[in-house]
Amino acid sequence: MSMKLIVDSGSDLPKDLLKKYDIDLASLIVHLNGEDYHDRESIDSQAVYEAMRQGSAPKTAQASPDTFYHLFKQYTDQDQPIIYLAFSSELSGTYQSAMIAKQQIEDQNPDAEIYVIDTRAASMGHGLIAYYTAQAIADGQAVQDVLDTAHYYVNHMVHVFTVDDLEYLQRGGRVSKAQAFVGGMLKIKPLLHVEDGKLVPLEKIRGSKKVIGRMVDLMKERGQHFEQQTIAITHGDDEQRAQQLANQIRELYNPKDIIIHQIGSAIGAHAGPGTIALFFLDDAPKN
Incomplete structure:
Protein backbone atom coordinates (compact mmCIF):
# COMPACT_ATOMS: atom_id res chain seq x y z
CA MET A 1 0.00 0.00 0.00
CA SER A 2 1.38 3.43 -0.93
CA MET A 3 2.31 5.98 1.69
CA LYS A 4 -0.20 8.49 3.02
CA LEU A 5 1.10 12.05 2.94
CA ILE A 6 0.02 14.54 5.60
CA VAL A 7 0.93 18.21 5.99
CA ASP A 8 -0.30 21.00 8.24
CA SER A 9 -1.81 24.34 7.36
CA GLY A 10 1.57 26.04 7.80
CA SER A 11 2.38 24.65 4.34
CA ASP A 12 -0.04 26.98 2.51
CA LEU A 13 -0.48 24.20 -0.05
CA PRO A 14 -3.30 25.09 -2.49
CA LYS A 15 -6.51 23.07 -2.28
CA ASP A 16 -6.18 21.77 -5.82
CA LEU A 17 -2.81 20.17 -5.01
CA LEU A 18 -4.13 18.72 -1.74
CA LYS A 19 -6.94 17.13 -3.73
CA LYS A 20 -4.81 16.03 -6.68
CA TYR A 21 -2.35 14.13 -4.49
CA ASP A 22 -4.85 13.11 -1.78
CA ILE A 23 -2.89 14.92 0.94
CA ASP A 24 -4.45 15.25 4.40
CA LEU A 25 -4.23 18.56 6.25
CA ALA A 26 -3.83 19.17 9.99
CA SER A 27 -5.05 22.65 10.97
CA LEU A 28 -3.21 25.03 13.26
CA ILE A 29 -5.31 27.18 15.60
CA VAL A 30 -5.92 30.89 15.09
CA HIS A 31 -7.03 33.04 18.06
CA LEU A 32 -8.89 36.12 16.78
CA ASN A 33 -11.07 38.56 18.72
CA GLY A 34 -11.66 36.15 21.58
CA GLU A 35 -12.50 33.14 19.40
CA ASP A 36 -10.53 30.06 18.36
CA TYR A 37 -10.61 28.90 14.75
CA HIS A 38 -9.11 26.04 12.78
CA ASP A 39 -6.97 27.43 9.98
CA ARG A 40 -8.48 26.69 6.55
CA GLU A 41 -11.46 24.96 8.15
CA SER A 42 -13.42 27.55 10.15
CA ILE A 43 -11.52 30.67 9.07
CA ASP A 44 -9.77 31.85 5.94
CA SER A 45 -6.83 34.17 5.60
CA GLN A 46 -8.84 36.95 3.99
CA ALA A 47 -10.83 37.37 7.21
CA VAL A 48 -7.60 37.45 9.21
CA TYR A 49 -6.02 40.11 6.99
CA GLU A 50 -9.11 42.30 7.14
CA ALA A 51 -9.16 42.03 10.94
CA MET A 52 -5.46 42.94 11.13
CA ARG A 53 -6.06 46.01 8.99
CA GLN A 54 -8.71 47.02 11.52
CA GLY A 55 -6.22 46.71 14.37
CA SER A 56 -6.79 43.14 15.59
CA ALA A 57 -3.77 41.13 16.71
CA PRO A 58 -4.43 37.45 15.99
CA LYS A 59 -2.33 34.75 17.60
CA THR A 60 -1.77 31.14 16.67
CA ALA A 61 -1.39 27.81 18.42
CA GLN A 62 0.01 24.47 17.31
CA ALA A 63 -2.12 21.55 16.24
CA SER A 64 -2.62 19.29 19.26
CA PRO A 65 -1.23 15.78 19.83
CA ASP A 66 -4.85 14.57 19.90
CA THR A 67 -5.40 15.95 16.40
CA PHE A 68 -2.45 13.94 15.09
CA TYR A 69 -3.34 10.85 17.08
CA HIS A 70 -6.74 10.54 15.40
CA LEU A 71 -5.37 11.57 12.01
CA PHE A 72 -2.54 9.04 12.10
CA LYS A 73 -4.52 6.21 13.63
CA GLN A 74 -7.07 5.97 10.83
CA TYR A 75 -4.20 4.95 8.52
CA THR A 76 -2.07 2.88 10.90
CA ASP A 77 -5.20 0.83 11.72
CA GLN A 78 -5.14 -0.13 8.03
CA ASP A 79 -1.38 -0.84 8.11
CA GLN A 80 -0.73 2.09 5.79
CA PRO A 81 2.63 3.88 6.12
CA ILE A 82 2.37 7.62 6.93
CA ILE A 83 4.72 10.46 6.22
CA TYR A 84 3.94 13.75 7.93
CA LEU A 85 5.86 16.80 6.74
CA ALA A 86 5.82 19.36 9.54
CA PHE A 87 5.96 23.15 9.65
CA SER A 88 9.40 24.17 11.00
CA SER A 89 9.87 23.13 14.62
CA GLU A 90 11.66 26.45 15.19
CA LEU A 91 8.45 28.32 14.38
CA SER A 92 5.74 26.07 15.80
CA GLY A 93 5.23 23.29 18.34
CA THR A 94 3.19 21.34 15.79
CA TYR A 95 6.12 19.03 14.98
CA GLN A 96 6.40 18.10 18.65
CA SER A 97 2.65 17.44 18.85
CA ALA A 98 3.02 14.98 15.98
CA MET A 99 5.96 13.26 17.69
CA ILE A 100 3.89 12.78 20.83
CA ALA A 101 1.07 11.22 18.80
CA LYS A 102 3.53 9.03 16.92
CA GLN A 103 4.91 7.67 20.20
CA GLN A 104 1.42 7.00 21.56
CA ILE A 105 0.46 4.99 18.51
CA GLU A 106 3.75 3.08 18.37
CA ASP A 107 3.35 2.16 22.04
CA GLN A 108 0.03 0.57 21.12
CA ASN A 109 1.12 -0.78 17.75
CA PRO A 110 4.90 -1.34 17.38
CA ASP A 111 4.44 -2.21 13.70
CA ALA A 112 2.94 1.17 12.82
CA GLU A 113 4.95 3.02 10.17
CA ILE A 114 4.87 6.74 10.96
CA TYR A 115 7.58 9.02 9.61
CA VAL A 116 7.59 12.59 10.93
CA ILE A 117 9.93 15.01 9.16
CA ASP A 118 10.72 18.54 10.30
CA THR A 119 10.79 20.44 7.01
CA ARG A 120 12.55 23.43 8.65
CA ALA A 121 10.36 25.38 6.24
CA ALA A 122 7.27 27.56 6.19
CA SER A 123 4.50 28.55 3.81
CA MET A 124 5.11 27.23 0.29
CA GLY A 125 8.70 26.35 1.15
CA HIS A 126 7.03 23.66 3.22
CA GLY A 127 4.40 23.26 0.52
CA LEU A 128 6.91 22.66 -2.27
CA ILE A 129 8.64 19.97 -0.21
CA ALA A 130 5.24 18.28 0.09
CA TYR A 131 4.53 18.80 -3.61
CA TYR A 132 7.71 17.04 -4.70
CA THR A 133 7.24 14.31 -2.09
CA ALA A 134 3.67 13.72 -3.28
CA GLN A 135 4.97 13.25 -6.81
CA ALA A 136 7.41 10.61 -5.56
CA ILE A 137 4.55 8.75 -3.87
CA ALA A 138 2.39 9.04 -7.00
CA ASP A 139 5.28 7.58 -9.02
CA GLY A 140 5.16 4.50 -6.84
CA GLN A 141 8.53 4.96 -5.17
CA ALA A 142 9.40 2.70 -2.23
CA VAL A 143 9.07 4.10 1.29
CA GLN A 144 12.79 4.76 1.77
CA ASP A 145 13.03 6.45 -1.62
CA VAL A 146 10.13 8.74 -0.74
CA LEU A 147 11.81 9.63 2.55
CA ASP A 148 15.08 10.33 0.71
CA THR A 149 13.19 12.58 -1.69
CA ALA A 150 11.59 14.53 1.14
CA HIS A 151 14.94 15.05 2.87
CA TYR A 152 16.54 16.20 -0.38
CA TYR A 153 14.02 19.02 -0.74
CA VAL A 154 14.24 19.90 2.95
CA ASN A 155 17.98 20.44 2.45
CA HIS A 156 17.69 22.44 -0.78
Whole structure:
Protein backbone atom coordinates (compact mmCIF):
# COMPACT_ATOMS: atom_id res chain seq x y z
CA MET A 1 0.00 0.00 0.00
CA SER A 2 1.38 3.43 -0.93
CA MET A 3 2.31 5.98 1.69
CA LYS A 4 -0.20 8.49 3.02
CA LEU A 5 1.10 12.05 2.94
CA ILE A 6 0.02 14.54 5.60
CA VAL A 7 0.93 18.21 5.99
CA ASP A 8 -0.30 21.00 8.24
CA SER A 9 -1.81 24.34 7.36
CA GLY A 10 1.57 26.04 7.80
CA SER A 11 2.38 24.65 4.34
CA ASP A 12 -0.04 26.98 2.51
CA LEU A 13 -0.48 24.20 -0.05
CA PRO A 14 -3.30 25.09 -2.49
CA LYS A 15 -6.51 23.07 -2.28
CA ASP A 16 -6.18 21.77 -5.82
CA LEU A 17 -2.81 20.17 -5.01
CA LEU A 18 -4.13 18.72 -1.74
CA LYS A 19 -6.94 17.13 -3.73
CA LYS A 20 -4.81 16.03 -6.68
CA TYR A 21 -2.35 14.13 -4.49
CA ASP A 22 -4.85 13.11 -1.78
CA ILE A 23 -2.89 14.92 0.94
CA ASP A 24 -4.45 15.25 4.40
CA LEU A 25 -4.23 18.56 6.25
CA ALA A 26 -3.83 19.17 9.99
CA SER A 27 -5.05 22.65 10.97
CA LEU A 28 -3.21 25.03 13.26
CA ILE A 29 -5.31 27.18 15.60
CA VAL A 30 -5.92 30.89 15.09
CA HIS A 31 -7.03 33.04 18.06
CA LEU A 32 -8.89 36.12 16.78
CA ASN A 33 -11.07 38.56 18.72
CA GLY A 34 -11.66 36.15 21.58
CA GLU A 35 -12.50 33.14 19.40
CA ASP A 36 -10.53 30.06 18.36
CA TYR A 37 -10.61 28.90 14.75
CA HIS A 38 -9.11 26.04 12.78
CA ASP A 39 -6.97 27.43 9.98
CA ARG A 40 -8.48 26.69 6.55
CA GLU A 41 -11.46 24.96 8.15
CA SER A 42 -13.42 27.55 10.15
CA ILE A 43 -11.52 30.67 9.07
CA ASP A 44 -9.77 31.85 5.94
CA SER A 45 -6.83 34.17 5.60
CA GLN A 46 -8.84 36.95 3.99
CA ALA A 47 -10.83 37.37 7.21
CA VAL A 48 -7.60 37.45 9.21
CA TYR A 49 -6.02 40.11 6.99
CA GLU A 50 -9.11 42.30 7.14
CA ALA A 51 -9.16 42.03 10.94
CA MET A 52 -5.46 42.94 11.13
CA ARG A 53 -6.06 46.01 8.99
CA GLN A 54 -8.71 47.02 11.52
CA GLY A 55 -6.22 46.71 14.37
CA SER A 56 -6.79 43.14 15.59
CA ALA A 57 -3.77 41.13 16.71
CA PRO A 58 -4.43 37.45 15.99
CA LYS A 59 -2.33 34.75 17.60
CA THR A 60 -1.77 31.14 16.67
CA ALA A 61 -1.39 27.81 18.42
CA GLN A 62 0.01 24.47 17.31
CA ALA A 63 -2.12 21.55 16.24
CA SER A 64 -2.62 19.29 19.26
CA PRO A 65 -1.23 15.78 19.83
CA ASP A 66 -4.85 14.57 19.90
CA THR A 67 -5.40 15.95 16.40
CA PHE A 68 -2.45 13.94 15.09
CA TYR A 69 -3.34 10.85 17.08
CA HIS A 70 -6.74 10.54 15.40
CA LEU A 71 -5.37 11.57 12.01
CA PHE A 72 -2.54 9.04 12.10
CA LYS A 73 -4.52 6.21 13.63
CA GLN A 74 -7.07 5.97 10.83
CA TYR A 75 -4.20 4.95 8.52
CA THR A 76 -2.07 2.88 10.90
CA ASP A 77 -5.20 0.83 11.72
CA GLN A 78 -5.14 -0.13 8.03
CA ASP A 79 -1.38 -0.84 8.11
CA GLN A 80 -0.73 2.09 5.79
CA PRO A 81 2.63 3.88 6.12
CA ILE A 82 2.37 7.62 6.93
CA ILE A 83 4.72 10.46 6.22
CA TYR A 84 3.94 13.75 7.93
CA LEU A 85 5.86 16.80 6.74
CA ALA A 86 5.82 19.36 9.54
CA PHE A 87 5.96 23.15 9.65
CA SER A 88 9.40 24.17 11.00
CA SER A 89 9.87 23.13 14.62
CA GLU A 90 11.66 26.45 15.19
CA LEU A 91 8.45 28.32 14.38
CA SER A 92 5.74 26.07 15.80
CA GLY A 93 5.23 23.29 18.34
CA THR A 94 3.19 21.34 15.79
CA TYR A 95 6.12 19.03 14.98
CA GLN A 96 6.40 18.10 18.65
CA SER A 97 2.65 17.44 18.85
CA ALA A 98 3.02 14.98 15.98
CA MET A 99 5.96 13.26 17.69
CA ILE A 100 3.89 12.78 20.83
CA ALA A 101 1.07 11.22 18.80
CA LYS A 102 3.53 9.03 16.92
CA GLN A 103 4.91 7.67 20.20
CA GLN A 104 1.42 7.00 21.56
CA ILE A 105 0.46 4.99 18.51
CA GLU A 106 3.75 3.08 18.37
CA ASP A 107 3.35 2.16 22.04
CA GLN A 108 0.03 0.57 21.12
CA ASN A 109 1.12 -0.78 17.75
CA PRO A 110 4.90 -1.34 17.38
CA ASP A 111 4.44 -2.21 13.70
CA ALA A 112 2.94 1.17 12.82
CA GLU A 113 4.95 3.02 10.17
CA ILE A 114 4.87 6.74 10.96
CA TYR A 115 7.58 9.02 9.61
CA VAL A 116 7.59 12.59 10.93
CA ILE A 117 9.93 15.01 9.16
CA ASP A 118 10.72 18.54 10.30
CA THR A 119 10.79 20.44 7.01
CA ARG A 120 12.55 23.43 8.65
CA ALA A 121 10.36 25.38 6.24
CA ALA A 122 7.27 27.56 6.19
CA SER A 123 4.50 28.55 3.81
CA MET A 124 5.11 27.23 0.29
CA GLY A 125 8.70 26.35 1.15
CA HIS A 126 7.03 23.66 3.22
CA GLY A 127 4.40 23.26 0.52
CA LEU A 128 6.91 22.66 -2.27
CA ILE A 129 8.64 19.97 -0.21
CA ALA A 130 5.24 18.28 0.09
CA TYR A 131 4.53 18.80 -3.61
CA TYR A 132 7.71 17.04 -4.70
CA THR A 133 7.24 14.31 -2.09
CA ALA A 134 3.67 13.72 -3.28
CA GLN A 135 4.97 13.25 -6.81
CA ALA A 136 7.41 10.61 -5.56
CA ILE A 137 4.55 8.75 -3.87
CA ALA A 138 2.39 9.04 -7.00
CA ASP A 139 5.28 7.58 -9.02
CA GLY A 140 5.16 4.50 -6.84
CA GLN A 141 8.53 4.96 -5.17
CA ALA A 142 9.40 2.70 -2.23
CA VAL A 143 9.07 4.10 1.29
CA GLN A 144 12.79 4.76 1.77
CA ASP A 145 13.03 6.45 -1.62
CA VAL A 146 10.13 8.74 -0.74
CA LEU A 147 11.81 9.63 2.55
CA ASP A 148 15.08 10.33 0.71
CA THR A 149 13.19 12.58 -1.69
CA ALA A 150 11.59 14.53 1.14
CA HIS A 151 14.94 15.05 2.87
CA TYR A 152 16.54 16.20 -0.38
CA TYR A 153 14.02 19.02 -0.74
CA VAL A 154 14.24 19.90 2.95
CA ASN A 155 17.98 20.44 2.45
CA HIS A 156 17.69 22.44 -0.78
CA MET A 157 14.71 24.75 -0.23
CA VAL A 158 15.35 28.51 -0.26
CA HIS A 159 12.99 31.09 1.29
CA VAL A 160 13.17 34.84 0.61
CA PHE A 161 10.41 37.14 1.82
CA THR A 162 9.49 40.67 2.77
CA VAL A 163 6.75 42.18 4.89
CA ASP A 164 4.80 45.34 4.27
CA ASP A 165 4.78 46.54 7.87
CA LEU A 166 7.41 45.69 10.48
CA GLU A 167 4.78 46.16 13.20
CA TYR A 168 3.37 42.72 12.48
CA LEU A 169 6.76 41.04 12.97
CA GLN A 170 7.29 43.16 16.09
CA ARG A 171 4.07 41.82 17.59
CA GLY A 172 5.39 38.31 17.06
CA GLY A 173 8.75 39.16 18.58
CA ARG A 174 10.71 38.95 15.30
CA VAL A 175 11.96 42.55 15.47
CA SER A 176 12.17 45.06 18.32
CA LYS A 177 9.72 47.94 18.79
CA ALA A 178 12.51 50.38 17.96
CA GLN A 179 13.34 48.56 14.72
CA ALA A 180 9.68 48.52 13.73
CA PHE A 181 9.28 52.24 14.47
CA VAL A 182 12.42 53.32 12.63
CA GLY A 183 11.72 50.98 9.72
CA GLY A 184 8.23 52.40 9.35
CA MET A 185 9.47 55.99 9.46
CA LEU A 186 12.15 55.36 6.83
CA LYS A 187 9.98 53.10 4.63
CA ILE A 188 12.52 50.33 5.06
CA LYS A 189 11.42 46.92 3.78
CA PRO A 190 13.24 44.02 5.39
CA LEU A 191 14.27 40.99 3.41
CA LEU A 192 14.33 37.82 5.47
CA HIS A 193 15.07 34.20 4.81
CA VAL A 194 14.87 30.89 6.67
CA GLU A 195 18.05 29.38 8.06
CA ASP A 196 17.92 26.08 9.97
CA GLY A 197 14.19 26.57 10.32
CA LYS A 198 14.43 30.05 11.84
CA LEU A 199 13.47 33.43 10.41
CA VAL A 200 16.67 35.40 9.89
CA PRO A 201 17.00 39.03 8.67
CA LEU A 202 18.91 39.20 5.41
CA GLU A 203 18.93 42.78 4.14
CA LYS A 204 17.13 46.10 4.52
CA ILE A 205 15.81 47.72 1.35
CA ARG A 206 14.38 51.22 1.10
CA GLY A 207 11.20 51.16 -0.96
CA SER A 208 8.80 48.40 -1.98
CA LYS A 209 9.70 48.60 -5.70
CA LYS A 210 13.37 47.91 -5.03
CA VAL A 211 12.63 44.97 -2.75
CA ILE A 212 10.93 42.98 -5.52
CA GLY A 213 13.93 43.52 -7.80
CA ARG A 214 16.27 42.38 -5.06
CA MET A 215 14.26 39.19 -4.54
CA VAL A 216 14.69 38.42 -8.23
CA ASP A 217 18.43 39.06 -7.99
CA LEU A 218 18.71 36.73 -5.00
CA MET A 219 17.33 33.90 -7.09
CA LYS A 220 20.36 34.14 -9.38
CA GLU A 221 22.71 34.33 -6.39
CA ARG A 222 21.20 31.41 -4.49
CA GLY A 223 19.63 29.10 -7.05
CA GLN A 224 20.15 27.40 -10.39
CA HIS A 225 18.46 25.15 -12.96
CA PHE A 226 15.26 27.18 -12.75
CA GLU A 227 14.04 25.78 -16.06
CA GLN A 228 13.60 22.45 -14.26
CA GLN A 229 11.93 23.91 -11.19
CA THR A 230 8.47 24.74 -9.94
CA ILE A 231 8.79 28.10 -8.18
CA ALA A 232 6.30 29.25 -5.55
CA ILE A 233 5.21 32.74 -4.57
CA THR A 234 2.88 33.43 -1.67
CA HIS A 235 1.37 36.74 -0.66
CA GLY A 236 -0.58 38.39 2.13
CA ASP A 237 -3.59 39.62 0.15
CA ASP A 238 -1.41 41.33 -2.46
CA GLU A 239 -1.78 39.31 -5.63
CA GLN A 240 -0.80 42.24 -7.82
CA ARG A 241 2.74 42.41 -6.43
CA ALA A 242 2.97 38.61 -6.44
CA GLN A 243 2.15 38.65 -10.16
CA GLN A 244 4.72 41.39 -10.76
CA LEU A 245 7.36 39.22 -9.11
CA ALA A 246 6.24 36.20 -11.13
CA ASN A 247 6.41 38.13 -14.40
CA GLN A 248 9.99 39.22 -13.73
CA ILE A 249 10.99 35.68 -12.82
CA ARG A 250 9.42 34.25 -15.99
CA GLU A 251 11.19 36.81 -18.14
CA LEU A 252 14.63 36.26 -16.60
CA TYR A 253 14.70 32.60 -15.58
CA ASN A 254 11.95 30.78 -17.52
CA PRO A 255 11.01 28.34 -14.71
CA LYS A 256 9.10 25.15 -15.44
CA ASP A 257 6.11 26.48 -13.48
CA ILE A 258 5.16 29.10 -10.90
CA ILE A 259 2.57 28.51 -8.19
CA ILE A 260 1.03 31.68 -6.73
CA HIS A 261 -1.07 31.34 -3.59
CA GLN A 262 -2.32 33.48 -0.72
CA ILE A 263 -0.59 32.96 2.62
CA GLY A 264 -2.84 31.17 5.08
CA SER A 265 -4.07 32.36 8.45
CA ALA A 266 -1.43 30.59 10.55
CA ILE A 267 1.49 32.38 8.93
CA GLY A 268 -0.40 35.48 7.86
CA ALA A 269 -1.30 36.22 11.49
CA HIS A 270 2.40 36.89 12.13
CA ALA A 271 3.61 38.25 8.78
CA GLY A 272 0.60 40.45 8.07
CA PRO A 273 -1.05 41.75 4.91
CA GLY A 274 1.31 42.80 2.15
CA THR A 275 3.83 40.03 2.73
CA ILE A 276 5.50 38.63 -0.40
CA ALA A 277 7.42 35.35 -0.19
CA LEU A 278 9.46 33.49 -2.80
CA PHE A 279 10.52 29.83 -2.71
CA PHE A 280 12.93 27.95 -4.96
CA LEU A 281 15.66 25.31 -4.87
CA ASP A 282 19.37 25.98 -4.70
CA ASP A 283 19.93 23.05 -7.06
CA ALA A 284 18.04 21.02 -9.65
CA PRO A 285 15.06 18.89 -8.60
CA LYS A 286 15.95 15.35 -7.56
CA ASN A 287 15.93 12.79 -10.36
